[in-house]
Amino acid sequence: MNIFDWSSIDWFPIWLSFRVATLATLIALILGLSCGWLLARKNFLGKEWLDSFIALPLVLPPTVLGYYLLVVLGNRSPVGQFFENTFGFRLTFTVTAAVIAATIHALPLMVKSVRAAFEQVPTQLENAARLLGASEWRVFFTVTLPLAGRTVLAATVLAFARALGDFGVTIMIAGNIPGRTQTAAVAIYDYVQAGKDAQAAALVVVVSVLALVIMYATNRLSHRALA
Numbered sequence: 041m042n043i044f045d046w047s048s049i050d051w052f053p054i055w056l057s058f059r060v061a062t063l064a065t066l067i068a069l070i071l072g073l074s075c076g077w078l079l080a081r082k083n084f085l086g087k088e089w090l091d092s093f094i095a096l097p098l099v100l101p102p103t104v105l106g107y108y109l110l111v112v113l114g115n116r117s118p119v120g121q122f123f124e125n126t127f128g129f130r131l132t133f134t135v136t137a138a139v140i141a142a143t144i145h146a147l148p149l150m151v152k153s154v155r156a157a158f159e160q161v162p163t164q165l166e167n168a169a170r171l172l173g174a175s176e177w178r179v180f181f182t183v184t185l186p187l188a189g190r191t192v193l194a195a196t197v198l199a200f201a202r203a204l205g206d207f208g209v210t211i212m213i214a215g216n217i218p219g220r221t222q223t224a225a226v227a228i229y230d231y232v233q234a235g236k237d238a239q240a241a242a243l244v245v246v247v248s249v250l251a252l253v254i255m256y257a258t259n260r261l262s263h264r265a266l267a
Contacts, residue, residue: 049242052219053227060135060223061203064142068150068199071143073192076154077180091155095148102208105144109213113137131213138214138221142203149202153195157188194261201254205247 079091097105113131114120124130131137161184169179185192207225214221216230224247231240 049239049246050218050227053222053224053243054246056135056138056222057204057224060138060142061200063139064146064203065196065200067139067143068146068203069196071147072150072154072195072199073185075151077158077184079151079155080158091151094151097144097209098148103212106141106209106212109137109140109144109209113140113213133213133215133217133221135214135221138210138223141209141213142206145206145209146199146203150195150199153198154188154192157191157195158184160191161187190261194258197254197258197261201251201258204254205251 075090075094079087110132111117112119115124115130115132120131129136131140165187166179166183169183170176174182205225206223207229210221210223211226211229214223216222216226218227218230222230224243228240228243228247231237231243
């Protein structure tokens with residue numbers, strides 16, 4: 041009995057998952073750096089509420105989060121209608137929806153890690169740069185970010201892994217359309233439901249190996265950041 045059916049495996053879900061995870065990680069990195077710096081360096085009314093709101097995807101069931109996104113981004117919502125009327129495409133049940141789902145899945149981890157990394161950077165060094173005439177942007181890119189760089193990089197790799205493995209939110213707002221929106225996690229579910237255990241097992245092995253490599257890279261970066 042052949043446990044793994046490598047010959048009939050569809051590699052599109054793997055390719056799509058990498059594409060979606062890469063775009064989601066880039067978006068999460070930009071938003072994570074901005075929100076992480078804001079939470080680490082600024083005091084304002086509602087700061088911890090904002091932090092709690094960003095962290096919600098870590099504790100909310102994926103179906104609940106997916107439902108919220110369907111309501112906000114669906115073609116009956118103002119946001120969904122705006123995108124369809126302005127750009128000519130719908131947000132839900134598309135690759136764009138898969139990117140949004142993966143970004144929402146990865147962002148809380150990115151923000152939490154970046155905030156912790158920035159809080160460990162001595163403010164005295166930043167103030168010294170300001171006294172020497174450096175602008176806030178220059179302080180960030182020449183002092184804050186380099187000192188927190190390895191932790192941020194490790195968080196980025198881990199966020200990529202989370203985006204790569206999202207299932208619940210993706211299937212809610214992107215659906216399960218083979219050859220269009222079917223990511224690796226969704227394809228595994230589809231194979232199991234169809235009784236195609238050999239194909240499911242082969243895809244599981246591929247995803248597991250990728251996840252192991254990503255986790256190894258994350259651990260190496262984290263250890264170097266603490267060294």
